[in-house]
Amino acid sequence: MSAAAEPTVAVGTGRDLLRRILGQPSAVLGGIIVLVIATIAILSPWIAPMDYRQTDMLAVWEPPGGDFLLGADQLGRDVLSRLIVGARVSLLVALSVLAIAVVAGTTLGMLAAWYGRWVDSVVMRTADITFAFPELIIAILVAAMLGPGLTSTIVALSLVSWPGIARLTRSLVLSIRQELYIEAALACGTPTRTILLRHCLPNIMPALIVRVSVGIGFVIMAEATLSFLGLGVQEPVPSWGGMIRDGLTALRTDPHMAFAASAALGLAIIGCNLLGDGLRDLLDPRLAAR
């Protein structure tokens, strides 16, 4: 595949795209990691060797090996099973946050770009103000109001994530508004809703996909951080961040849980970042040139 023959269009056919992805070893590696973790997350109820809630007071901090493949935690629960279910929790939070942020961000961004004037001002000033708060501070405010937990984690991270997507969507729609096909659609009397959904959205899709794929790692890391601080996912639901916190207390004698959870979390985020960077280079030739 020669670089000179590359079309300037961001997306080709499905087969072409697949061929180009396979040309990037780090993206392939990231893709494999993400795929494996996603499979584990989806199949977690069937492949977890034990019940992740089952405590065993005789097995507290049991080292790896034997009945407990990766050892047991402070309540004698199976670390491997909790890691596997933790993958599901992690991905569930990440996908919910990104779904909410993308729907809210693209909708508001498109409306702001299309209608301009006060709609634009209201949306963009709200985005500016949200941006002006440190991420963790937003999470603390939400946790203080709703109480720490899965819901407030998703709410907080969605609040943090939508402004970036709204800004991106707005700038993209502003630039394609001038295109001939939009003018043609307007001349045909196409309703605004149809123009936005059928003409604008498909054209900004590649950039949105890049944005989301780069964002997954960030959201997973943010959820783990909140759970680590005790503001995120609460017991008995396992989360990698919470497992690292609990594991740290026994680092001197039984470091297996802190290490296992750290490895799982680090691997997941590295996989997401490699895949995200690879997709960005593929779908955004402007950035890839750098």
Next chain:
Amino acid sequence: MATFLLQRLAGLVGVLAVALVLTFVATRLVPGDPILVMLGDQSANLELADSLRAQYGLDRPLLEQFVAYLGEMASGRMGLSFRHPGVPVSEIIRDGLWISPLLAGGALLIGVPLGLGLGILAAMRQNTLFDTGVMLVLVAGLSVPNFALAALFVWLFSLQLGVLPVAGWRDPAHAVLPIVILAIPVAAYIARLARTFMLEVLQQDYLRTARAKGLPERLVILRHALRNVLVPILTVIGVILGGLITGTFVVETIFNIPGLGRIAIEAIFARDYPVTMGIVLMFTFLYAAINFVVDLLYVAIDPRIRTGAAR
């Protein structure tokens, strides 16, 4: 220029106003009566309840409470703690006040030069083994969360090698691991950006001109390239700062350091809303103020913004 400054200043004031309203509403929206919680097993003592309610101003209309709240914040006392009845918030957070900025400042002091150096060197040796190696380390440094890194570092340096203390806050040695752990993502983030910008700058005509006139390579990089790499890096200081705020919460939790972050976390779990919100306000103000200063610096360094040519 003047409009740009006024806009930013208005933004700063707007953020503060929103933060003040939000923290006030959040404290009042909380379910349950803080006075009853404070009384504990004395909840039948109505007289005490009334006097506490009067002391905290919770018996007055909401609007009056808000005005009093603004006054408390302006005076720096920040209201009274729920967990320690009658104690001003300012007194509770006073000891932690300098710890978190110290940790964050130390991380910047190490992370920024290290990141710049690594990024620029990697760019100058693009596509060599050194470059690839640095890039791999950067991806890892950006991907592995600092608390996961802390688990490894504490285990290695404190428990196995025994060269650094495990946790606590007495000697300067206690600050080493926290600052290093905070500095790693900063360095990784900056190095990645510096490499990207440097690759761009290296292709510019003015560098060729500088070399053509016989300037030593060292001066070409230091005088012409570095300056142009620094400008875009300045814009991400806000992002880095946001990460550092989260980071101080994390390392203070791990290393048992009595800074603002740990005080805030403890206050959240103790439902001590005045303390939580006081710290929230402080961080928000600090964050907004530093971003404001960065905007000013940006204008001062890049003349294109001053004249509006870049917009």
